[in-house]
Amino acid sequence: MSQTLSQHIPAPLTAAVETALQQTFGTTSVMDISLLTGGLSAAPVFKIIINDKPYVLKLDKTTTFSPNHKLAAAAGIAPPLHFEDTANGISISGFIDSKPVRTVFGPDRLPQELAATIKAIHSVPSHTDSNDLRATIDGIIAGFRQLNMLSGPVFDECFSNYDMIRSKYPWNDAEQVFSHNDLNPSNVLCDGERIWIIDWGTSYLNDRYIDLANAANFFVHTEEQERAFLSTYFDGPADDYKAARFYIMRQVGRIIYSMLMFQLAAQGKPKDYVHNQEMEGITLKELYPQMGAGKISLATYEGQFMYGKALLNEAVHQMRTPRFAAALTAIG
Known part of the structure; x- marks a missing residue:
């Protein structure tokens, strides 16, 4: 060698x-x-x-x-x-010599490019196994609770709302497709012309809205972008039912990633470490610029811990809106 x-x-x-x-x-x-x-x-x-x-x-x-x-x-x-x-x-x-996907496509074109890529993923013929999504989420939440690192009214409200989702969402319908299941920015690469997806270790047959929601949580930030994103994926405007499932799954995705961030953060501290319980004022809007400027890194305890808090706060904020109540009604 x-x-x-x-x-x-x-x-x-x-x-x-x-x-x-x-x-x-x-x-x-x-x-x-x-x-x-x-x-x-x-x-x-x-x-x-x-x-x-x-x-x-x-x-x-x-x-x-x-x-x-x-x-x-x-x-x-x-x-x-x-x-x-x-x-x-x-x-x-x-090897993909990746360029910043947001810069290559811009805010107007990126939602369509992402949706087209996700549609291509979901169109792959596959007889791979499927997992019980609800059981997977239950396990992630249980893993977080066992850490005893954070608690309080925001977490109580979050898990209470998730219990409503858990009881109403159509987990076992026929919507299962070949899915990536972890469309975060580190897995979405761009060679300057098109998008490539890497890291398929968590892929299996799953609810199509997981990929749509996860990608949207990282890359789709306005109502106009959301309409373009869903219209590209569904070959036309999404009806109320599809839009409701998408919106609900966006909150589920935020909860999942927040739990995973907290679990990663906990690995960097002793079991008896006393974590800061403050949740007020920690938002994605404030955190993203700091991450982009390199002031906060997801490779560190602080970055993982703060990002987990911001994701959970955003999920709770969204679950307080009339749109969330309407979405729960729409799915049944």
């Missing part, structure tokens, strides 16, 4: 990585290697240059590879998958 590669690859994986490179490229000579950052996964992900071309080398023995990456790559939605070694947790895929 080249010295360039051996400086980065753990010794127990050296031989397996050499085999992967030889089988994929006919050489083990790597011109350059650099660690990619930005995701929340602890798995090492590298950009490697071989034969003057960039690729992504991922080492993750803790995760079972999803066959859905292959399906998404075959559909042209995910970067090409060149090699996969499930025994050693090694994969090699195409």
Whole structure:
């Protein structure tokens, strides 16, 4: 193995990585290697240059590879998958030199581009397994509660409203489609011309509104953008029922991500750490500019903790509106 590669690859994986490179490229000579950052996964992900071309080398023995990456790559939605070694947790895929998706498409075009991409995901023929979405959310909330890190009236109100959603939402209808389930900005890449979706480890058959809601929570911010987003996906204006399910799932998505942020934050502190209980005035509107300016990072306890609070506050704010009450009525 080249010295360039051996400086980065753990010794127990050296031989397996050499085999992967030889089988994929006919050489083990790597011109350059650099660690990619930005995701929340602890798995090492590298950009490697071989034969003057960039690729992504991922080492993750803790995760079972999803066959859905292959399906998404075959559909042209995910970067090409060149090699996969499930025994050693090694994969090699195409590298996307990502540009800021908001800058490339702008606020008017981005909702349509995202919706078209999600529609393409949901159109992939798949016989993959499905998960019980309601049970998954219950588990995420239970995991947060076991931490005993935050409590108070905002959380009581949030979970009370979620209980209403839980009892009314049509969890087991026929709306299940091939879904990504984690369309956050770190998984939405743009090469300057089109969108690529990466990290398919949590993909399975699911309610179509999860992908729509998650993407919208990160990229769709006005009523006009929302109309364009849904109209593109549904090939015309969304009726009241579809709009209601979408709106409700946006709040569910915010709750899910807030719980996950809190759980990540808790990992960075001792079990007996006393977390700041203040929830007042922590909003996405104030937090996003700080994140964009690099003042707050989701790789830190503070960033994860504050982002979790802002997401939960936004969900509670939305669930206090007449639109939320009307949406619950619309779904039945």
